[in-house]
Amino acid sequence: MAGVGPLAVAERSGNELQARRAEIEAGQGQRVIDTPRTREAARKLGLVLEDLQVRSYESFSIPGDLKEKQMMRFTHYEKKRRERLPPGLS
DSSP, rough: OOOOOOHHHHHHHHHHHHHHHHHHHHHHTOOOOOHHHHHHHHHHOOGGGGGGGGGGGGGGGOTTTOHHHHHHHHHHHHHHHHHOOOOOOO
């Protein structure tokens, strides 16, 4: 079977990393609005605004750690952040 070996998996992972990085970089302009009204709304919803902040892929880097682990941390954070956003803001 062609395209199933470790090299194909590594190549696919590399392509997925590049695609995800490009997607994140395109959305870097997003910021959670920090006003008294948003703070009050977040408090009523049980949210912490800092948990909704967009973080870059690079912010999950740990020196000497594998890029796959960095991507796993980033993907997990981004998934949870989007789950916490109220409908209409994600």
